[in-house]
Structure formats: C-alpha cells, structure tokens
Amino acid sequence: MTGTPVPPDRDGPAPFTAEDYAARMRRAADAAAEAGLDGVLVAPGPDLVWLTGYRPVETERLTLLVLRPGHDPVLVVPTLEAPDAAQAPGGSALTLRDWTDGKDPYEAAASLLTADGRYGISDNAWALHLLGLRERLPDAGHVALTRALPMLRAVKDAAELDRLAAAGAAADAAYEEIRKVPFAGRREREVAGDLADLLRHFGHSQVDFTIVASGPNGANPHHEAGERVIERGDMVVLDFGGLKHGYGSDTTRTVHVGEPTEEERRVHDLVRAAQEAGFRAVRPGAACQDVDRAARAVIADAGYGEYFIHRTGHGIGVTTHEPPYMIEGEEQPLVPGMCFSVEPGVYLPGRFGVRIEDIVTVTEDGGRRMNNTPREMAMVD
Numbered sequence: 001m002t003g004t005p006v007p008p009d010r011d012g013p014a015p016f017t018a019e020d021y022a023a024r025m026r027r028a029a030d031a032a033a034e035a036g037l038d039g040v041l042v043a044p045g046p047d048l049v050w051l052t053g054y055r056p057v058e059t060e061r062l063t064l065l066v067l068r069p070g071h072d073p074v075l076v077v078p079t080l081e082a083p084d085a086a087q088a089p090g091g092s093a094l095t096l097r098d099w100t101d102g103k104d105p106y107e108a109a110a111s112l113l114t115a116d117g118r119y120g121i122s123d124n125a126w127a128l129h130l131l132g133l134r135e136r137l138p139d140a141g142h143v144a145l146t147r148a149l150p151m152l153r154a155v156k157d158a159a160e161l162d163r164l165a166a167a168g169a170a171a172d173a174a175y176e177e178i179r180k181v182p183f184a185g186r187r188e189r190e191v192a193g194d195l196a197d198l199l200r201h202f203g204h205s206q207v208d209f210t211i212v213a214s215g216p217n218g219a220n221p222h223h224e225a226g227e228r229v230i231e232r233g234d235m236v237v238l239d240f241g242g243l244k245h246g247y248g249s250d251t252t253r254t255v256h257v258g259e260p261t262e263e264e265r266r267v268h269d270l271v272r273a274a275q276e277a278g279f280r281a282v283r284p285g286a287a288c289q290d291v292d293r294a295a296r297a298v299i300a301d302a303g304y305g306e307y308f309i310h311r312t313g314h315g316i317g318v319t320t321h322e323p324p325y326m327i328e329g330e331e332q333p334l335v336p337g338m339c340f341s342v343e344p345g346v347y348l349p350g351r352f353g354v355r356i357e358d359i360v361t362v363t364e365d366g367g368r369r370m371n372n373t374p375r376e377m378a379m380v381d
Contacts, residue, residue, distance in 0.1 A: 021090025038117035039068035043125035053089030062105035110136035163247035168370030171249035174198035192225035211239035218353030252357035282367030
C-alpha cells in the first residue's frame with residue numbers, strides 16, 4: 001500500500017502550486033511562533049493535505065510533518081512511501097527524513113524537536129504516535145492544533161473560495177434534481193442513494209453524507225438514512241455534502257411529501273426566519289457566537305428553544321466540518337474569507353424535524369451565501 005498525491009480535477013480549476021503549499025507551511029510556522037509554540041506536528045489528515053497536498057495511507061507507520069519557525073519543513077516518512085511524498089504538490093518544499101521498518105520512527109522525529117518544547121499537534125494524530133513521541137521527549141508539551149491555531153485553515157484565499165463556490169453550486173444542482181424523483185413509497189436509503197449519485201454527477205469526487213430523515217426520523221439531526229418507507233404527509237430533512245475540487249459542500253433543505261399541515265408550515269417558516277437572522281448577523285468583527293445568538297433568538301422567542309439542540313454552524317474547507325464553530329461562548333471574531341454553515345433547526349421528538357442550511361462566507365461588508373436554492377418549503381411527490 002502506498003500514499004498518493006491528491007489528484008487534480010482535470011475539468012476544474014488549476015491545481016495549487018508548490019509555492020502555494022510552501023506559503024501555507026511558512027504561514028503555519030509563523031502562526032506557531034506567534035502563539036508561543038516551538039512548532040507544529042502534522043499527522044496524515046486534512047491538515048497535511050492542506051499544507052502539502054499529500055494524502056498518505058493512514059497506517060501504524062509514522063508520517064509526521066514538522067514545521068518550526070526559522071527552519072525548513074521536514075517530513076518524517078516511511079522509506080517505502082518516500083517516493084510518493086517527494087512527488088506531492090508541495091514535496092519540493094520539503095526535506096524528507098525517512099525511516100525503515102525495524103528502526104525507531106519516534107527517535108527520527110524527536111531528533112528534530114526541543115526536549116522541553118511546546119508543540120501544536122494535529123487533532124487526528126493517532127494516540128500511538130503521540131505517546132511514542134512523549135516517551136522520547138517526556139518534558140515536551142503538546143496542544144491540539146485547532147485549540148492552539150484555530151484560524152490556521154479558517155480564512156480562505158480567492159482560489160479556495162472559488163472551489164467552495166463550485167462545490168456549493170454542485171450541491172444546489174443536486175437538490176434541484178432530487179426534488180424531481182419520487183419520494184412516497186420509497187425507502188430513505190433509496191433516496192439517499194439518488195442524492196449520492198447526483199452529487200457525483202455534478203462533480204463531487206467524494207460524498208461524505210446523505211441524510212434523508214423522514215417523518216419522526218427528522219427529529220434526529222444526524223439520522224442515518226435507513227429502511228423506513230417514506231409516506232405521504234411526511235416532512236423529510238435532506239442534508240448532504242462532500243468534496244468537489246478538494247473542497248466541501250454541505251446544504252440542508254426540508255421538503256414535504258404532499259401538502260403540509262398548518263403547524264408544519266409554521267415550524268418551517270420559523271426555521272427559515274431563524275436561518276435568515278443568522279445569515280444577517282454575519283459581518284466582519286462580529287463574534288462567531290453572534291451568529292448562533294441571532295438564529296437561536298428567533299426560535300426561542302417563538303417558544304421552540306428547547307427543540308433547537310445543536311450549534312448553529314461549523315466551518316468548512318478541505319473537510320466538511322472544521323473550525324470555526326457558531327456556538328455560544330465562541331468569541332472568535334469573523335473576518336473576510338471565513339466560511340461556515342448557518343443551519344438552525346427545530347426537532348419535535350416522535351413527530352418531525354426541520355433544518356435549513358447554507359454555507360456562508362464572510363465578505364468585507366457582510367456575508368455571501370454559497371447555496372442559493374429556494375429556502376421556502378418544497379412539496380415533492
């Protein structure tokens with residue numbers, strides 16, 4: 001098994017260059033210094049992809065990018081995977097330190113680090129590897145990267161925003177098409193399969209989730225599409241997304257099979273008003289929690305506050321969930337280029353749920369939606 005560079009989309013935008021990745025690595029090292037860290041340790045996962053363009057197979061063998069202020073980037077990598085690492089889009093900016101099976105990979109990594117240094121480490125690093133490093137350098141300290149450097153990937157440049165916009169447009173196209181398929185009499189998983197096919201049809205290379213939550217299942221925000229047969233009279237929550245051109249989509253619309261009741265219309269209109277309020281709260285300098293407060297207040301004032309049971313939003317980029325988070329207590333100010341979801345919901349146990357979600361980016365004077373399908377309730381067959 002070998003790792004491979006992240007392939008470019010042949011029909012998509014120009015791939016990021018070696019200099020793009022080198023600039024990101026410098027930015028991460030500089031951010032570490034500003035945060036009082038001695039460096040950043042990056043395991044395979046979204047941080048490594050964003051920094052180098054390299055996505056190795058995740059195994060028990062240690063692969064670790066070491067970024068230190070004032071030093072060239074070093075990638076500790078198994079010898080058998082070194083050729084692939086060298087060919088990664090950012091590989092020319094890396095010094096490779098390879099290790100062979102039977103040797104101590106943690107010693108190879110530890111030799112690059114200060115014995116009592118403090119390092120940010122990517123959130124998805126295996127405990128096996130972190131413990132191995134701590135055995136070699138017991139006086140070193142480690143902090144989760146999203147806690148130490150929460151803004152590292154949060155602010156997108158123009159090329160990243162273009163990719164997010166393309167992913168959002170593809171998800172919108174999938175929604176417009178899914179409204180044309182039959183719902184009544186089919187199982188949730190069948191409609192979810194249609195959604196996945198549509199995302200791929202419109203250019204997604206990866207489908208991360210296709211939530212189809214009908215009737216009482218809609219009261220479970222992360223319901224897995226299952227065997228329930230969708231019936232006329234059901235409210236159906238559709239939440240779906242994945243990656244296109246390496247960047248994420250994530251949108252939710254709630255449709256109704258046939259004519260809704262007056263209560264269902266009222267709850268849907270309430271969530272739509274809350275989503276609009278959250279969007280209107282997006283502006284440079286506002287805190288992340290202000291978006292949550294604006295959306296939550298609309299629902300609470302209508303008497304449904306206890307039924308809004310999750311945060312209002314999450315960041316998106318090379319993954320579909322990443323910082324920043326729109327939740328009470330998050331005081332991080334919004335800045336242009338940040339991208340995140342605005343997705344309030346109301347969930348009535350045993351009955352139905354409603355959620356409406358758009359990806360939004362912060363602009364110089366407010367916010368811009370990456371999803372533009374109608375937010376009014378749609379009726380399906």
